[in-house]
Amino acid sequence: MEKITTFQEDSLQDFLDGKLEGPALQQLKHELASSPALQHRLEELRRLHQSLSKQSLQSPSSGFVAQVMKNLGQVSRSAYPSPRNGIMLLLGVMVATGMLVIMISAGVFDQIGGLISLEQLSPVKKYIQPSLPSLPINGKLIIQLLVGINLILAFIVLDRTVLRPFFQRRAGNQWT
Amino acid sequence: MISLQEENDLIDQILGGKQEAYARLVDNYKSYAYTIALKILNNRPEAEEAAQDGFIKAYQYLKSFNRKARFSTWLYRIIFNTAISYKRKNRVQMESIEHNDRGEESRESDLERSDKEVFIARAMEHLNEADRLAIQLYYIKEFSLDEVAEMMGQRVNTLKVRVHRARQRLADELTKILKEEALTL
Structure with missing residues (x-):
């Protein structure tokens, strides 16, 4: 039986995939017409090609989408602290903020203030020779700033530990 | 199947925080994802787990999805890699079990x-x-x-x-x- 070359084998496969055209296609047709071995090989490959093409898509179980959405909810939830820890943290932040506000309104920080002379700082004095200015310090303003930061922190904790998990759980329940 | 435009809208919604929109994408690609995982793992429960895991990863990395590529191709690559890592992870454990069970399983499926x-x-x-x-x-x-x-x-x-x-x-x-x-x- 005559031997089929690698080039002919590739041409047969390209032909089956519909990728052979122009002179290459004409050449193969010409060779096919005169070669029973090539015709036989084409038939073998065609049978295989048809059988493989018939393979259908497989379907997963009916609860596949619901399971993915449920797992997604769990993954999202585990990315944040538990609601219990979150609420404790939130309470801590709120208590600290509340205490600071009470202390501010009681005037505890009113006496803290004055000027910080940079020249008196020994490490600075050692390296910098020219005279440095003094910085004004307002204790009340610093504490008010801390209160503001605490409130922002409290909002972030509330969002991450209570609000987002709550809404995500609600959305996830639609798929379970 | 959903259109390319619809697919982009869904991705926008998901990135905007609407997690439930992802269910449509999962539903649309579940059979392809599962079939890919099944071809690699040759085991239905494992393929289902790998496909689900792949979808979770895709969700987590959705922000990094470059819209110049097709979402399906990007997703299938994630599913492919997830299934391959499942195969590697389970290869050692499965080898002995597979040796005993596979014969029976393939005989059963041969009948079907x-x-x-x-x-x-x-x-x-x-x-x-x-x-x-x-x-x-x-x-x-x-x-x-x-x-x-x-x-x-x-x-x-x-x-x-x-x-x-x-x-x-x-x-x-x-x-x-x-x-x-x-x-x-």
Whole structure:
């Protein structure tokens, strides 16, 4: 039986995939017409090609989408602290903020203030020779700033530990 | 199937925080994802788990999805890599179990399949893993060489060679098997 070359084998496969055209296609047709071995090989490959093409898509179980959405909810939830820890943290932040506000309104920080002379700082004095200015310090303003930061922190904790998990759980329940 | 425009809208919604919109994408691609995982793992429960895991990863990395590429190709690559890592992870554990159970499982499934499918499955056993995967993924409905190459992280030409070589070997093995079957009749 005559031997089929690698080039002919590739041409047969390209032909089956519909990728052979122009002179290459004409050449193969010409060779096919005169070669029973090539015709036989084409038939073998065609049978295989048809059988493989018939393979259908497989379907997963009916609860596949619901399971993915449920797992997604769990993954999202585990990315944040538990609601219990979150609420404790939130309470801590709120208590600290509340205490600071009470202390501010009681005037505890009113006496803290004055000027910080940079020249008196020994490490600075050692390296910098020219005279440095003094910085004004307002204790009340610093504490008010801390209160503001605490409130922002409290909002972030509330969002991450209570609000987002709550809404995500609600959305996830639609798929379970 | 959902349109490209619809798909982009869904991605926008998901990135905007509407998690439930992801269910539509999952529903649209679940069969493709599951089939890819099944071709790699050859085990239904494991394939389902890997496909689900792949969808979770895709959700987590959705922000990094470059819209110039097709979402499906990007997703299939994640599913492919997840299934491959499942296969690697479980290979050692499964080897001994597979050895005992596979015979029974394949005998059972052989009964459900047509002769042609059984012969092809037997011929597939003679291919190396990369060639087997290449040809199986190529023949999953509507996949082009480009898509499979992208999924497997290979060059199109390399993949084409793999598919040709696998088909050649399969045709040879199939001929041999059919001859043996004819002799036993």
